[in-house]
Amino acid sequence: MNISSGRFKGLSLGFPQDRGFRPTQAKVRAAVFNILGPEIEDAVFLDLCCGTGSMGLEALSRGAASVVMVDTNTRFAQENVAKVQKQASEALPVRVVRTKMESFLSHPGPEKFSVVFFDPPWDLGGYEHVLKVLNDADILAANATVLFEHRRSVKLAAYGRLQIQKIYTYGDTYLTLFRRSAP
Numbered sequence: 001m002n003i004s005s006g007r008f009k010g011l012s013l014g015f016p017q018d019r020g021f022r023p024t025q026a027k028v029r030a031a032v033f034n035i036l037g038p039e040i041e042d043a044v045f046l047d048l049c050c051g052t053g054s055m056g057l058e059a060l061s062r063g064a065a066s067v068v069m070v071d072t073n074t075r076f077a078q079e080n081v082a083k084v085q086k087q088a089s090e091a092l093p094v095r096v097v098r099t100k101m102e103s104f105l106s107h108p109g110p111e112k113f114s115v116v117f118f119d120p121p122w123d124l125g126g127y128e129h130v131l132k133v134l135n136d137a138d139i140l141a142a143n144a145t146v147l148f149e150h151r152r153s154v155k156l157a158a159y160g161r162l163q164i165q166k167i168y169t170y171g172d173t174y175l176t177l178f179r180r181s182a183p
Contacts, residue, residue, distance in 0.1 A: 001054060004030055006061030013080045015052045028170050029055065032147060033062060035168065035177060036115065039066055046113040046139075048101050048130065049120040053077030054094070056094065057084055059115070066093035068111060072099040105133045114141040118150035119121060127156055131178075135160035136169060146178040 032055070033040060033127045041063040047056035050069035057080055060067050069077050074096050081094050097104055101120070103141065118130055127148055134140060146162060152172050158164050161181045168175040 001026070003054070003058055003061045003161070005033065006058070006063065008057065008061040008084055011057075011061075011087060012075050013052055013054050013057065013083065015054075018019075018075060022106045027173065028149065028173050029058060031043075031168060031170060032117065032124065032149075032175065034057060035147070035175070036145065038117065040115065042114050043115045044068075044111050044141065046070070046108075046111075046116045048116065048118040049124075050074070050077050050096075051119075053080045053096065055117050055119070057081065060084070060092065060094060064115075065093075066111070068095045068097065068109070068113075070097045070101055072098065072100055078134075087183070094145060101130070101135075105130070105137060105139070108137070108139045111139070112141040112144075113139055114144050116144065116146045117149070122151050122154075122179045125154070127154060128159070131156070131159040131162055135162050140180050142180070142182065144180040146180070148178070150174050150176065 001013045043064045045059040045064045045067045047069045048069045053069050056067040056069045077096050156176045162178040165177045165179050
């Protein structure tokens with residue numbers, strides 16, 4: 001698995017070799033950043049259930065201002081951040097938080113996220129809860145973009161100010177794009 005574009009293009013990232021691990025496919029990762037386009041430049045990016053940290057590091061490589069990665073197991077994310085840090089000539093604006101997403105969302109820190117990517121283990125779910133928290137908590141920037149990666153069988157609906165803009169399909173993988181509407 002490699003960073004596909006930007007400042008750290010081609011850098012190889014580590015990932016678990018067990019069969020239970022489901023990284024975001026390269027074509028889906030590329031699609032996410034094609035969807036976001038120039039919006040990623042200077043974004044404050046939140047990667048919930050970050051796994052290896054590949055989405056957050058891809059965002060950083062493509063010009064995100066800062067990245068926060070959250071997961072209960074951050075071993076590979078921390079190792080991959082260290083790899084990227086070694087290649088960079090300055091400190092990276094990346095924070096890796098080892099905690100349950102519910103705990104993080106209860107106490108996220110000072111950032112207002114302009115882009116949120118959520119890709120939990122598909123058996124974990126939690127999509128509706130995360131939508132509710134993102135809608136109700138004061139952690140999203142105005143006009144924030146929220147992208148959920150999920151399997152086809154998961155049906156999502158708009159929630160509060162988070163309105164579905166588009167659903168993209170890649171085989172059994174769906175990307176649902178939400179935008180935060182103005183109050």
